[in-house]
Amino acid sequence: MTSSVKLGNATGAHEAPVNVGQALSRMFDSKPFLWTIASLTLLFGAWEIAGLIPISIAFPTFSSTLVAFAQMVVDGSMVYAYFLTLQPLLLGVAVSAALGISLGIFMGLSRKAEWLIAPVFIVLQAAPMAALVPLVTFVYGIGLTAKTLAVIMLALPVIVLNSYKAVRHVNPSLVDMCRSFQGTRLQQIVKIIIPDASPVMFAGLRLGIAAGFIGVMLAELLITPTGVGDLITYHRSVANYAHMYAAVASIIVVSTVSLAGLQSFEARFLRPEKRKR
Amino acid sequence: MQLSAIPAVQPSAPVTSNDPVVQVRSICKTYGDIEALRNIDLEFSRGKLTTLLGPSGCGKTTLLKIIAGLVPANSGEIRVNGRAVTGPGPERAFVFQDFALMPWATVMRNVAFGLELRGVNAAERKRVATRYIEEVGLAGFEEKYPHELSGGMRQRVGIARAFAVNADVLLLDEPFSAVDEQNRRKFQEDLLRLVDLEKKTFIFVTHSIEEAVYVSDRIVLLSPRPGRISQVIDPKIDRSASPDDIRRDPGYLDTVEEIWDGLRHYVD
Numbered sequence: 001m002t003s004s005v006k007l008g009n010a011t012g013a014h015e016a017p018v019n020v021g022q023a024l025s026r027m028f029d030s031k032p033f034l035w036t037i038a039s040l041t042l043l044f045g046a047w048e049i050a051g052l053i054p055i056s057i058a059f060p061t062f063s064s065t066l067v068a069f070a071q072m073v074v075d076g077s078m079v080y081a082y083f084l085t086l087q088p089l090l091l092g093v094a095v096s097a098a099l100g101i102s103l104g105i106f107m108g109l110s111r112k113a114e115w116l117i118a119p120v121f122i123v124l125q126a127a128p129m130a131a132l133v134p135l136v137t138f139v140y141g142i143g144l145t146a147k148t149l150a151v152i153m154l155a156l157p158v159i160v161l162n163s164y165k166a167v168r169h170v171n172p173s174l175v176d177m178c179r180s181f182q183g184t185r186l187q188q189i190v191k192i193i194i195p196d197a198s199p200v201m202f203a204g205l206r207l208g209i210a211a212g213f214i215g216v217m218l219a220e221l222l223i224t225p226t227g228v229g230d231l232i233t234y235h236r237s238v239a240n241y242a243h244m245y246a247a248v249a250s251i252i253v254v255s256t257v258s259l260a261g262l263q264s265f266e267a268r269f270l271r272p273e274k275r276k277r
Numbered sequence: 278m279q280l281s282a283i284p285a286v287q288p289s290a291p292v293t294s295n296d297p298v299v300q301v302r303s304i305c306k307t308y309g310d311i312e313a314l315r316n317i318d319l320e321f322s323r324g325k326l327t328t329l330l331g332p333s334g335c336g337k338t339t340l341l342k343i344i345a346g347l348v349p350a351n352s353g354e355i356r357v358n359g360r361a362v363t364g365p366g367p368e369r370a371f372v373f374q375d376f377a378l379m380p381w382a383t384v385m386r387n388v389a390f391g392l393e394l395r396g397v398n399a400a401e402r403k404r405v406a407t408r409y410i411e412e413v414g415l416a417g418f419e420e421k422y423p424h425e426l427s428g429g430m431r432q433r434v435g436i437a438r439a440f441a442v443n444a445d446v447l448l449l450d451e452p453f454s455a456v457d458e459q460n461r462r463k464f465q466e467d468l469l470r471l472v473d474l475e476k477k478t479f480i481f482v483t484h485s486i487e488e489a490v491y492v493s494d495r496i497v498l499l500s501p502r503p504g505r506i507s508q509v510i511d512p513k514i515d516r517s518a519s520p521d522d523i524r525r526d527p528g529y530l531d532t533v534e535e536i537w538d539g540l541r542h543y544v545d
Contacts, residue, residue: 176347177377180365181391181442191394195381273381273422 060242065249068242077231078250085227085251088144089216092151093209100156100208101201104163108170108197109189118164125157133218142224147216150223154215155208162204166197202266206259213255298323298478299344299446304353306339312503313339317353319497319506321446326472326479328493330486330536332543336504337482338374338450344480345371345448357446367395370439372449376431378423384410385419387434391442409437412474414467429460436471446478453488465491466520486540490514490532491523498536501543508539 028034044062051061060068072078107114133150140146170193178188194201220229228251235244297320306314313336321327329337342348344355346365354361357368365371370391378387386393389406397405410419413433423431432452439447453461469492472479483489489496490512500507512532514523523529 171377173373173375173377174379177371177373177390178394180345180347180369180371181394182365182367183394187394192379195379273424 058239058241060245064242065245068240069246069250072231072243072246078247081226081228081231081247082254085216085220085229088147088151088219089212091144092148092215093155093212095148096152096155096159096208096212097205100159100204101163104160104201104204105167105189105194105197107160107164108167109193114164117160121157121160124153125161129154129215130218130222133215133222136219137223146223147219150219151212151215154218155212158211159204159208162207163197163201166200166204167193169200170196198266202262206262209258209262210255213251217251296323297321298358299480300354300356300359301340301344302354302356304340304343304350304355306336306343306348306350314343314350315503315505317504317506321478321480322495323445323478324476325494326481326492327495327497328481328483328489329497329499330483330489331499331504331507332501332540333484334504335499335501335543337484337499340499340504341448341450341480341482345369347371367442368445370442370444370447372432372435372439372447372452374451374454376423376428376435376455378431378434380423383420383422384415384426384434387423388437388441391438395442405441406437409440410434412440412471413437427460429456429464432456432464440471440475444477446480449479449481451482451484454484461488462520468492469516486533486536490529490536496536498539508536510536 028038047062047065051059051064054061069078103117107117132153136146136149136153140149174192174196175188178192183191216227217229220227221233225233228247231247232244235241235247299319299321301317301319301321304314304317305312317340329340331337339348343350346355346362346369349363356362357366379390382390385403385406388410389397389402392402392405407419410416413436415430415433415437418426418430423434426434432455436449436452439449453464456464465488468479472492481489481492493512496510496512497506498508498510499505510532512528514526514528514532516523518526
């Protein structure tokens with residue numbers, strides 16, 4: 001059986017599907033997104049079964065979570081929660097990205113800036129930020145500022161350090177190439193260093209955004225009971241477990257979708273050669 | 278000038294020519310405690326292909342990068358067209374050993390990059406780049422990215438890019454060392470065609486004796502630790518013969534042997 005298949009491949013002849021399994025596997029190979037769907041189906045199926053057993057009375061099924069989600073969208077509580085949560089998140093991520101990438105590039109280009117700035121962010125990255133989030137409340141109260149600061153505290157260090165490493169590891173031969181064709185320092189930075197550093201920079205940005213989500217949830221759970229964090233806390237306190245899970249799952253989905261969106265943005269605008277792969 | 282393949286040996290006196298495009302005057306270079314180049318005096322004649330040849334550690338790439346203005350010398354002077362230079366300039370173009378292509382840019386943009394940096398408009402860039410892409414044999418690959426090309430094709434992009442800025446002097450740093458043997462031979466033949474076509478001065482670094490003898494008008498042998506000029510050889514080979522005949526020519530084979538005798542004691 002195996003040898004005959006190998007022979008078939010070697011001669012380049014088109015094989016007829018021998019059975020359903022092979023036909024299926026061929027279909028999956030030609031359409032990779034089917035694997036993604038299969039993976040999610042498995043996850044949600046397992047969730048549904050675990051909820052049906054049930055493994056805990058506080059663990060709802062996937063279908064009841066989906067229904068709860070629809071209810072919360074219809075009654076507007078979900079929409080309003082996201083309206084509150086996304087404000088500090090977007091603000092914090094935007095500030096962290098702009099500040100983080102600029103600081104990172106600056107540190108990557110100048111040894112003195114590296115000595116001055118790097119230690120601060122290395123300490124910040126190592127520090128357990130969740131412990132510092134309540135301190136922010138003492139200074140800035142429970143408003144938008146405190147939540148935004150929590151996002152920045154978590155997102156900024158990883159973005160700065162990755163951008164800086166990205167610039168440090170730019171291919172020196174490309175920089176020499178730019179110099180040999182009399183590129184100015186600015187052309188060198190814009191046309192060579194930033195594009196060459198962008199994959200690592202974007203990896204940092206993805207980690208930073210993921211950390212930003214952690215920051216905003218921590219702020220909403222620990223400091224200011226508003227937004228999605230409040231939705232989770234409230235439904236837990238009244239034992240609406242399906243609604244609580246719907247809120248938790250929704251923030252995971254939003255986080256995943258934003259990261260995937262960032263990835264396609266990068267491929268589209270900065271590294272066009274990756275689209276072709 | 279001798280007419281046979283017997284090399285003209287001028288170990289210490291500066292090498293002169295009638296119309297030097299690049300003059301190297303008493304160049305010294307040290308990296309920390311290591312003396313890479315000691316008192317190099319050389320002249321490169323216009324329109325000729327000169328090879329810097331030597332075992333690893335003889336400073337040939339360092340010398341080329343000093344001529345390119347990419348590496349500063351500790352002392353001495355480089356003159357191009359009679360003017361002293363300290364950095365890279367438009368009269369010199371560099372071809373890199375590792376190609377140094379931008380992976381995010383198409384062949385077209387890579388070839389036109391030197392012009393892009395000079396602020397040449399897009400239409401003109403495209404016109405010039407198209408011409409050189411065709412000249413190096415890459416027509417049809419304009420919109421490909423470097424990762425879609427073979428090693429040999431990538432270096433053709435590097436060479437087209439250097440041609441596109443219309444420099445007087447092309448500096449090639451072991452351009453074929455990352456290219457496989459079959460492609461290298463084809464490449465050497467193409468290089469001779471391009472030298473003939475473009476009428477430019479080529480300064481070529483290699484560690485391959487056969488390659489040096491095959492392509493060069495003049496070979497400068499460097500000896501290692503510290504890098505010094507040990508010999509200057511003018512191979513007398515009839516370039517009008519076919520590539521296979523050149524490789525079987527007694528003059529070619531004798532020169533290869535001659536150089537190997539000169540280098541043998543540096544190896545080990």
